Amino acid sequence: MIETPYLLFLGDAPDGLAAKVAQGIKDWRPEYAIGQFRLEGCKADLGLPDLSIAEAVDKGVKTLVIGVANRGGIISPSWKSVLIEALEAGLDLASGLHNLLRNEPDLAEKAKELGRTLHDVRIPSVQYPIANGKKRTGKRMLAVGTDCSVGKMYTALCVEKAMREKGMKATFRATGQTGILVTGEGVPLDAVIADFMAGSIEYLTPDNEPDHWDLIEGQGSLFHASYSGVTMALVHGGQPDALVLCHVPNRPHMRGLPDYQLPSLEALRDLALQVARIVNPACEVVGISLNTYGMSDDEALAICRETEERMGLPTVDPFRHGAERLADALAAL
Amino acid sequence: MIETPYLLFLGDAPDGLAAKVAQGIKDWRPEYAIGQFRLEGCKADLGLPDLSIAEAVDKGVKTLVIGVANRGGIISPSWKSVLIEALEAGLDLASGLHNLLRNEPDLAEKAKELGRTLHDVRIPSVQYPIANGKKRTGKRMLAVGTDCSVGKMYTALCVEKAMREKGMKATFRATGQTGILVTGEGVPLDAVIADFMAGSIEYLTPDNEPDHWDLIEGQGSLFHASYSGVTMALVHGGQPDALVLCHVPNRPHMRGLPDYQLPSLEALRDLALQVARIVNPACEVVGISLNTYGMSDDEALAICRETEERMGLPTVDPFRHGAERLADALAAL
Numbered sequence A, B: 001m002i003e004t005p006y007l008l009f010l011g012d013a014p015d016g017l018a019a020k021v022a023q024g025i026k027d028w029r030p031e032y033a034i035g036q037f038r039l040e041g042c043k044a045d046l047g048l049p050d051l052s053i054a055e056a057v058d059k060g061v062k063t064l065v066i067g068v069a070n071r072g073g074i075i076s077p078s079w080k081s082v083l084i085e086a087l088e089a090g091l092d093l094a095s096g097l098h099n100l101l102r103n104e105p106d107l108a109e110k111a112k113e114l115g116r117t118l119h120d121v122r123i124p125s126v127q128y129p130i131a132n133g134k135k136r137t138g139k140r141m142l143a144v145g146t147d148c149s150v151g152k153m154y155t156a157l158c159v160e161k162a163m164r165e166k167g168m169k170a171t172f173r174a175t176g177q178t179g180i181l182v183t184g185e186g187v188p189l190d191a192v193i194a195d196f197m198a199g200s201i202e203y204l205t206p207d208n209e210p211d212h213w214d215l216i217e218g219q220g221s222l223f224h225a226s227y228s229g230v231t232m233a234l235v236h237g238g239q240p241d242a243l244v245l246c247h248v249p250n251r252p253h254m255r256g257l258p259d260y261q262l263p264s265l266e267a268l269r270d271l272a273l274q275v276a277r278i279v280n281p282a283c284e285v286v287g288i289s290l291n292t293y294g295m296s297d298d299e300a301l302a303i304c305r306e307t308e309e310r311m312g313l314p315t316v317d318p319f320r321h322g323a324e325r326l327a328d329a330l331a332a333l
Helices: A016-028 A053-058 A077-088 A105-114 A152-165 A177-183 A194-204 A228-238 A265-279 A297-311 A324-331 B017-028 B053-058 B077-088 B105-114 B152-165 B177-183 B194-204 B228-238 B265-279 B297-311 B324-331
Strands: A006-011 A033-038 A063-066 A092-095 A118-120 A139-145 A169-173 A212-216 A242-247 A284-290 B006-011 B033-038 B063-066 B092-095 B118-120 B139-145 B169-173 B212-216 B242-247 B284-290
Touching: A006 A016, A006 A077, A016 A033, A016 A063, A016 A152, A016 A177, A033 A053, A053 A077, A063 A077, A077 A092, A077 A105, A105 A118, A139 A152, A139 A228, A139 A265, A152 A169, A152 A177, A152 A212, A152 A242, A152 A324, A169 A177, A194 A212, A194 A228, A194 B194, A194 B228, A212 A228, A228 A265, A228 B194, A228 B228, A242 A265, A242 A324, A265 A284, A265 A297, A265 B265, A284 A297, A284 A324, B006 B017, B006 B077, B017 B033, B017 B063, B017 B152, B017 B177, B033 B053, B053 B077, B063 B077, B077 B092, B077 B105, B105 B118, B139 B152, B139 B228, B139 B265, B152 B169, B152 B177, B152 B212, B152 B242, B152 B324, B169 B177, B194 B212, B194 B228, B212 B228, B228 B265, B242 B265, B242 B324, B265 B284, B265 B297, B284 B297, B284 B324
Parallel strands: A006 A033, A006 A063, A063 A092, A092 A118, A139 A212, A139 A242, A169 A212, A242 A284, B006 B033, B006 B063, B063 B092, B092 B118, B139 B212, B139 B242, B169 B212, B242 B284
Antiparallel strands: none
16 A cells, blocks of 8 residues: 655656646545656646655655656656655655566665665555455446446546545545556556456455445456456456446547457447356446547537437446436446 | 476375376377386376386486476475486476476576576466457367366367377467476466466467367366456457367356356357457357266266257267367368
């Protein structure tokens, strides 16, 4: 578990998109986002106070989070002096980059010398169990997608927000690097060893109060030739009571697979439900989340209405319209 | 790739079952099984010549294979002097045990000093790619099961034998530790990192001659809550043209999951085919392999006939009846 609150390191991000991890933290856990740290030439700006390391420490910051991704996921040499300064000032470091903090000899040595923690959320820090498939108490929702990168994390986070606003007990459960940095904990499922995938999700979503909802971030897609095994483990380890179908209308092909079309929402509903009911016969599909990025408000509303009519399920773009209707559908289960 | 032929090390195996890896090599690659090595008190006997290390070297043996599994998968201290002697005599070592040869300091040091290879087939030795889902040339069969440990490896090996006897081009593709030791190569799928599972199977079954069959060993089951993700990756990475359904009649519950019943063969057929057709729309179920261990010959024949009639598919226990009918069904595709 990563200690909060955070100083968000944006480095020399060439644009706002490169700082999407930091943006996610600011959007979803604003109480963790005390300030930002930008190097010369940084083109991203979260609208947070620019703090020096010393100022951040004064404000109670515990961890510097690398909130920027660059090509290749490397730790840029130009960042090093700031990272070392942060360690010296008493901060831990957290990163979701492919190249690990712990594999940088200067950082590893300094952290060891000073007793600081380097959180590399790209890889697991826990030895997960083999899944036992036993029924757990509490309720679970899983976001499943027609494809990768269709908004499963945002959907689960939006539903958490909507549920909490209704006074419901709800916890977003991160299964990817960005989600882990946003919330400070979770399972980096794509880096787990095959035999332990489903077990890692049982570990992530243990017994809970009967009226508590775990809102599990989805990964991949049952229809994605590269990652479907990861998704399958998530469905069987998560044992969801409810599924929300996530989709991007009009995407030309499966992400990274030019030879594959996206499945229909009907096909996703049928396969995901069939598979989920192996471990939870009561599982239901409760709603649909469309990612309408790039559409006008009218277009977005129109496609949600059309989909809702066709599928007979509440359909929203939760980022644009809020997730109240999805939360209501879950509450009604 | 492990150098052949082998000396099969049976250690102090308490019974024949403990030596099932060695038995598998002797059954399926008799040309690799030059001799056996047994310690005092060993209760297993493959009926092979008992050879000293020096005799094995004289007969051209290249690798000593640990063909015995003990509780906990450890490398017994009582084995050490033989393993060291083998390294000194010029042999490599191969093991599928959970505890790795390379983590035994005495073995690692001796192997390094002498330039020998320690093959730990429990874990991958290759950095596998992410699957690209592209259509490959050649044909592929995958054995899928209603459960774990229903005879998927034996089915694929039996089909390979039957096809080769018919003069067809066929290669068994190992996806588990025993299969890898039997054939000398393969992918230890249960130890692969989640993101690379499907890619490892694409790597294992590359482009081939149009009339060549890869016979892919199955793992887990789409219906097994602990391992279904592994199976899903196998279906999507393998892109099978044909599926053989594997089943043990009358098993009381899913292996390791007392709360779960086995699915019917109909349910397996429907789900496996639906999932396989995402990556290969032409995929067909061609036959059924029943594991009739413990039944009389009459009982075994009766259940195969009954199943064949019900499912409309050639049904055999390939270990008892041979796999000619499955090979014929594949040849007819």
